[in-house]
């Protein structure tokens with residue numbers, strides 16, 4: 001079994017995964033040339049921008065790109081050249097939930113993976129290791145192999161690996177520097193194992209050997225879906241308990257603390273909130289639901305579906321609490337929504353709970369002021385338009401205003417809704433916020449972020465998720 005020495009890597013897809021992942025590989029492997037390619041010219045231009053105005057916000061990312069770009073890290077729209085030059089290719093393209101056709105609303109749309117795979121087959125003139133980095137349903141690698149083998153040139157062999165990415169947005173760079181594990185799946189053939197060793201050798205430049213796990217191809221694919229499903233399940237479990245806390249007077253922080261002290265459960269990911277968002281959790285669970293149904297396992301499908309049902313319930317429950325508390329109507333009232341990103345330390349808004357909350361407030365005819373420290377205004381308008389496709393943007397803009405600071409957003413508002421756990425919201429001058437608001441002034445903390453007692457002393461009426469206490 002001779003291991004290929006990887007010296008040139010191409011990554012297809014310069015998004016939230018491809019960009020940071022391969023930038024870190026370039027930084028940690030100065031002897032490997034890394035080229036990240038994408039069809040989206042604006043995105044590539046932003047990665048190459050002279051003043052490092054990168055297309056995604058991620059703490060620590062700019063520093064990595066500054067150190068590696070134009071040394072052994074390159075960004076390009078020339079996908080074909082990237083493929084031809086490389087001995088190992090990561091496929092890091094998007095795999096969103098299908099919007100139409102068979103499996104719509106559940107199955108992953110594998111069109112981008114297929115197009116990228118067909119491009120590799122069409123232009124490759126030498127052997128390649130092709131690595132599935134995108135999150136895909138179990139046995140996608142088999143389809144990729146079939147496409148590659150049916151379309152390749154003679155004497156051009158492809159080995160397929162699965163290497164799912166476990167980074168979390170907001171902490172992507174530290175996750176990549178010190179991953180809990182790197183998972184590599186391969187066929188258990190001599191060639192498959194050799195390809196697996198070649199990729200493992202790349203990671204071994206900075207990841208300890210005992211953190212590089214090698215498994216079968218299908219286990220690797222399924223492990224990624226399983227990991228996300230179980231993480232999201234923890235959030236839905238604690239959120240379900242938060243509803244019981246509110247009804248009984250228990251405190252979800254205390255419950256989570258007590259439960260998390262059990263070493264079998266552990267303390268992480270037990271924070272109640274307005275609901276999970278992001279491009280992955282919902283998509284990957286729905287994908288698992290679809291997979292289970294396709295495998296004629298309806299009980300398994302129903303079990304996982306409930307995680308998403310609970311998440312939707314939590315968002316609706318929160319917006320209903322706002323309406324109920326503001327004397328059963330928010331018509332014409334100004335609500336300040338602090339945060340639009342799906343979590344702190346990212347500019348990503350995909351499936352952000354803020355979108356659902358604002359849409360609910362719009363349908364109650366409220367006036368909404370939004371502020372987020374990172375999200376581009378254009379993105380907010382695009383998301384709100386997508387959420388209410390029958391409402392023209394001009395009508396949305398009569399109800400929704402985007403503000404340039406939290407203080408400005410809260411001016412003349414009846415209520416502040418904390419939708420994202422940005423640290424700066426904890427530290428804003430709440431006395432000043434209070435002075436500028438209509439009275440009674442309400443704060444609805446959807447992220448367990450602020451010190452409710454401190455705010456009550458100022459005069460606010462505070463509602464915190466999972467706390468059945470007086471306002």
Ligand SMILES: NC(=O)c1ccc[n+]([C@@H]2O[C@H](COP(=O)([O-])OP(=O)(O)OC[C@H]3O[C@@H](n4cnc5c(N)ncnc54)[C@H](O)[C@@H]3O)[C@@H](O)[C@H]2O)c1
Nearest residue numbers: 013014015016017038039040093094095112116134135165
């Ligand atoms: N975002 C996360 O936190 C995260 C974490 C782990 C895994 N994942 C998975 O990684 C994959 C990528 O996610 P993302 O968030 O980076 O998506 P993204 O939408 O940010 O980036 C994907 C990029 O691929 C490009 N692309 C699509 N088809 C292409 C083609 N044929 N040739 C060249 N470029 C092409 C798109 O233009 C886009 O820029 C998904 O499968 C996702 O589930 C995401």
